[in-house]
Amino acid sequence: MRVDRVRLLNFKCYGEAELDLERGVTIVHGVNGSGKSTLLEAVFFALYGSKALDERTLDDVITTGEEESEVELRFTHDGREYRVERRLKLRGDRATTTKCVLETPTETVEGARDVRAEVTRLLRMDAEAFVNCAYVRQGEVNKLIHASPGERQDMIDDLLQLGALEEYRERASDARLGVKSVLDGQREVLEDLRSQVERKEGQDLHEQLNELESRHADVVSKIDRFESQREDARDSLETATDVLERHEETREELADLAEEIEALRSKIDETERKREDAGERLRERRRRREELADERDGLLGETDLETGDAEAVEDRIERLEERDEELRDDLEDARVAITERKGSMERLREEATELESRVETKREEADQLDDDLEDAVEAIEQREEKLDEFDAEIEAAREAFDDAPITFGEAEGYLEDLEDDREELVSTRNDVAAEIRSVEDAIAEGERLLEEGKCPECGQDVTDSPHVDVLEEKRDRLAALEDRRDDLADERDDLEERIERAEALREAERRVDRLEENRENVAQLVAEKRDALEGRHDQREELRAEADEREREAEAKRAEADDLEDDVADARAELGEINGERSEIKAELETLRRVAEINGERADLERELETVRERRADWETMNEERREQLASKRERKRELESEFDDERIERARSEKRKAEDYLERVEEKLAALEDDRDQLRGRIGGIEEKLEALERLRERLEAVETRCERLDSLYGEAETLQTTYGELRAELRQRNVETLERLLNETFDLVYRNDSYAGIDLDGEYRLTVYQKDGEPLEPEQLSGGERALFNLSLRCAIYRLLAEGVEGTAPMPPLILDEPTVFLDSGHVTQLVSLVESMRDLGVEQIVVVSHDEELIGAADSLVRVEKDATSNRSRLVRGEPPEAALLGAE
Numbered sequence: 001m002r003v004d005r006v007r008l009l010n011f012k013c014y015g016e017a018e019l020d021l022e023r024g025v026t027i028v029h030g031v032n033g034s035g036k037s038t039l040l041e042a043v044f045f046a047l048y049g050s051k052a053l054d055e056r057t058l059d060d061v062i063t064t065g066e067e068e069s070e071v072e073l074r075f076t077h078d079g080r081e082y083r084v085e086r087r088l089k090l091r092g093d094r095a096t097t098t099k100c101v102l103e104t105p106t107e108t109v110e111g112a113r114d115v116r117a118e119v120t121r122l123l124r125m126d127a128e129a130f131v132n133c134a135y136v137r138q139g140e141v142n143k144l145i146h147a148s149p150g151e152r153q154d155m156i157d158d159l160l161q162l163g164a165l166e167e168y169r170e171r172a173s174d175a176r177l178g179v180k181s182v183l184d185g186q187r188e189v190l191e192d193l194r195s196q197v198e199r200k201e202g203q204d205l206h207e208q209l210n211e212l213e214s215r216h217a218d219v220v221s222k223i224d225r226f227e228s229q230r231e232d233a234r235d236s237l238e239t240a241t242d243v244l245e246r247h248e249e250t251r252e253e254l255a256d257l258a259e260e261i262e263a264l265r266s267k268i269d270e271t272e273r274k275r276e277d278a279g280e281r282l283r284e285r286r287r288r289r290e291e292l293a294d295e296r297d298g299l300l301g302e303t304d305l306e307t308g309d310a311e312a313v314e315d316r317i318e319r320l321e322e323r324d325e326e327l328r329d330d331l332e333d334a335r336v337a338i339t340e341r342k343g344s345m346e347r348l349r350e351e352a353t354e355l356e357s358r359v360e361t362k363r364e365e366a367d368q369l370d371d372d373l374e375d376a377v378e379a380i381e382q383r384e385e386k387l388d389e390f391d392a393e394i395e396a397a398r399e400a401f402d403d404a405p406i407t408f409g410e411a412e413g414y415l416e417d418l419e420d421d422r423e424e425l426v427s428t429r430n431d432v433a434a435e436i437r438s439v440e441d442a443i444a445e446g447e448r449l450l451e452e453g454k455c456p457e458c459g460q461d462v463t464d465s466p467h468v469d470v471l472e473e474k475r476d477r478l479a480a481l482e483d484r485r486d487d488l489a490d491e492r493d494d495l496e497e498r499i500e501r502a503e504a505l506r507e508a509e510r511r512v513d514r515l516e517e518n519r520e521n522v523a524q525l526v527a528e529k530r531d532a533l534e535g536r537h538d539q540r541e542e543l544r545a546e547a548d549e550r551e552r553e554a555e556a557k558r559a560e561a562d563d564l565e566d567d568v569a570d571a572r573a574e575l576g577e578i579n580g581e582r583s584e585i586k587a588e589l590e591t592l593r594r595v596a597e598i599n600g601e602r603a604d605l606e607r608e609l610e611t612v613r614e615r616r617a618d619w620e621t622m623n624e625e626r627r628e629q630l631a632s633k634r635e636r637k638r639e640l641e642s643e644f645d646d647e648r649i650e651r652a653r654s655e656k657r658k659a660e661d662y663l664e665r666v667e668e669k670l671a672a673l674e675d676d677r678d679q680l681r682g683r684i685g686g687i688e689e690k691l692e693a694l695e696r697l698r699e700r701l702e703a704v705e706t707r708c709e710r711l712d713s714l715y716g717e718a719e720t721l722q723t724t725y726g727e728l729r730a731e732l733r734q735r736n737v738e739t740l741e742r743l744l745n746e747t748f749d750l751v752y753r754n755d756s757y758a759g760i761d762l763d764g765e766y767r768l769t770v771y772q773k774d775g776e777p778l779e780p781e782q783l784s785g786g787e788r789a790l791f792n793l794s795l796r797c798a799i800y801r802l803l804a805e806g807v808e809g810t811a812p813m814p815p816l817i818l819d820e821p822t823v824f825l826d827s828g829h830v831t832q833l834v835s836l837v838e839s840m841r842d843l844g845v846e847q848i849v850v851v852s853h854d855e856e857l858i859g860a861a862d863s864l865v866r867v868e869k870d871a872t873s874n875r876s877r878l879v880r881g882e883p884p885e886a887a888l889l890g891a892e
């Protein structure tokens with residue numbers, strides 16, 4: 001068997017991974033925890049499913065955090081291709097297998113159990129055998145050494161299929177013992193049967209049977225006789241019962257007829273009564289009709305209708321109602337007219353009153369104006385007097401100018417001129433005064449100088465001064481100036497006087513101005529008053545004219561209102577007439593309506609009369625029919641009465657009694673006889689059964705005799721088979737043990753070639769003993785760790801080779817799988833392990849898969865697989881490498 005391809009999905013640390021495996025030695029390497037062992041486990045799991053998991057469960061297989069997991073394995077076996085696929089799914093917190101198929105070239109096997117059975121059959125190994133032989137798991141290197149010889153024996157026997165032989169031997173032994181116990185049982189049965197048959201044969205069963213059968217025939221013939229007599233009795237009973245029943249029926253029919261006749265008669269009477277009542281009603285209704293006719297004739301007399309004919313009456317009513325309708329409209333119109341006119345009339349009168357009150361107001365206003373006018377005239381007169389006073393005053397003021405140097409109006413200018421003159425005068429006086437003073441001073445200076453003898457003019461000695469006469473001139477000048485000053489004083493006094501007068505004149509001028517202004521004002525007021533007076537006159541005239549106008553209007557309205565009052569009186573009179581006519585119409589309508597009512601009632605009566613008449617006729621016919629029925633029922637009754645035959649009835653009764661009597665007795669008798677018969681039958685049956693049992697016993701006896709003979713020979717055969725299997729196994733094991741011992745020694749030699757050990761001994765019970773060079777025996781447990789590992793590997797390889805070469809009909813072996821075989825080995829022994837691996841390959845092992853870190857092993861590989869774990873996703877990956885990669889591996 002060769003693994004071609006492994007494909008994983010979410011298998012433990014793997015996400016998606018796929019690996020093609022080739023022939024030869026494949027080394028799987030990678031750091032701790034990268035997933036190397038898991039890869040091998042996956043192959044194992046693909047083949048054997050949960051059996052490959054030891055104590056772990058399916059949910060350990062699914063990558064943590066995932067729901068589903070898949071593993072697919074393609075392999076070639078015996079030249080044929082196979083494919084196994086398993087799929088797991090987490091349901092809640094338990095994983096289950098949702099798909100498990102094995103595709104073989106000829107069929108598809110489904111279901112975990114069937115697939116495992118088929119794989120076990122193909123490889124001739126179950127899971128346990130697989131790990132004991134082909135798959136050396138990590139840490140299980142010493143498994144075979146630590147096992148007890150008995151366990152080892154079972155393991156190896158199983159692998160070599162010798163277990164089956166032992167099983168067969170045991171089965172043969174079981175079979176032999178089984179046959180023995182069955183045979184013993186059967187012999188006991190045989191004895192028992194024989195004694196039973198003998199006992200039964202001594203009982204005279206046939207004679208007993210004959211006697212009982214003749215007694216039985218006797219009883220049966222008696223029963224037959226009584227049964228036929230009972231039949232006769234039953235017949236006569238039936239006939240008698242018939243006659244009596246018929247009689248009973250006739251009597252019942254007669255009774256029914258009597259009842260029916262009675263019922264008919266009472267119905268006829270009842271209907272007859274109803275008919276009479278109806279006749280009475282007819283008469284009553286006719287009377288009523290007459291009464292109504294009389295009443296109507298009376299009513300018609302009151303009207304001018306010639307006939308009480310319904311149509312004519314309705315016609316008349318209709319016309320009267322139309323007329324009444326017209327009159328009602330007229331009435332309404334008249335009422336409306338009255339209301340309207342009364343309204344207008346009142347309105348007119350109100351308007352007139354209103355106008356009159358306005359006339360009065362206006363007249364009062366005019367009178368008021370009269371008074372106002374008088375007052376105004378008086379005021380004007382007063383003002384005019386005032387004007388005269390002003391004129392006199394003005395005249396008086398103007399008189400001041402009569403002897404004045406100026407005329408009225410010049411005073412102002414005149415005064416101003418005088419004042420200017422005065423000013424000029426004053427300044428001239430001042431100038432004169434100043435000159436006087438300076439001349440006086442110069443005179444005084446000149447006089448002083450002169451006294452000192454100096455020139456008054458230039459201060460030089462007066463002797464010969466040209467200026468001595470100047471002093472005199474100055475004195476002249478002073479006198480002239482003083483004259484002038486006095487003149488000026490006079491002039492001023494005169495001027496003062498004139499200014500005083502001029503001021504009085506100016507005052508008079510101003511007073512006249514004021515007075516004239518006042519006068520003007522008063523004159524204006526008077527003029528205005530006069531104008532106003534004029535206006536008031538006009539107004540007063542207008543008011544009076546208007547008042548007259550309104551007074552006339554009011555009179556006109558009152559006249560119109562009086563006319564309307566007359567109209568209203570006329571309309572009222574018309575209203576009275578209409579009402580009169582309407583009450584006449586109303587009276588006639590009442591009469592006519594009553595007539596119409598009578599007509600209606602009479603028609604109803606007529607219809608009712610008709611109905612009653614018809615009803616009566618119906619009742620008549622009904623009763624006639626009933627009378628006929630009555631006659632026929634009476635006839636039938638007479639017939640039945642004539643049928644009655646008392647004598648025959650009496651006979652039937654006595655016969656019935658007799659038959660009943662007999663039947664009662666015969667039943668008892670028959671029951672007793674039947675009892676006898678049944679008892680006899682039972683006894684006959686008992687004897688017959690005993691005879692049959694005897695027959696059966698004889699048959700069984702014969703059968704048991706044959707069976708015992710057969711069992712005897714079977715026992716002999718089983719005994720032979722058991723010994724044969726035992727011998728066969730011992731022989732085979734001996735042969736295998738010899739081969740295995742040889743292979744083991746060869747292999748151990750190969751991997752542990754030194755001088756310490758002479759050889760290994762394997763006895764028939766698979767007890768292992770290692771002999772040292774000096775001939776001392778050693779238990780394998782006494783070997784060192786490394787030695788033990790090598791020893792074990794040798795044993796594994798030896799078993800593998802034995803299986804691959806030795807056993808007849810062996811299937812092609814699965815790959816040899818070694819998980820970390822080098823852990824206990826030093827480098828020298830690794831080299832030997834490498835040669836072991838190589839020799840296995842040379843011996844024709846198709847595939848060898850080894851998990852190892854060892855460089856030397858890697859160097860020996862035909863192909864390399866590196867397992868890496870992605871640091872971020874934490875998923876393992878498979879990377880193929882070719883052997884040259886080995887050179888780079890020093891760094892790992």
Ligand SMILES: Nc1ncnc2c1ncn2[C@@H]1O[C@H](COP(=O)(O)OP(=O)(O)OP(=O)(O)O)[C@@H](O)[C@H]1O
Nearest residue numbers: 012013032033034035036037038060061062063064
């Ligand atoms: N169900 C699972 N889901 C995810 N990871 C898992 C699951 N089961 C196991 N693992 C992880 O798979 C990793 C690989 O384990 P494995 O034994 O294959 O490593 P290895 O390469 O053989 O290491 P060593 O060299 O130490 O033997 C471990 O780190 C383990 O934690």
Ligand SMILES: [Zn+2]
Nearest residue numbers: 036037138820
């Ligand atoms: Zn590992």
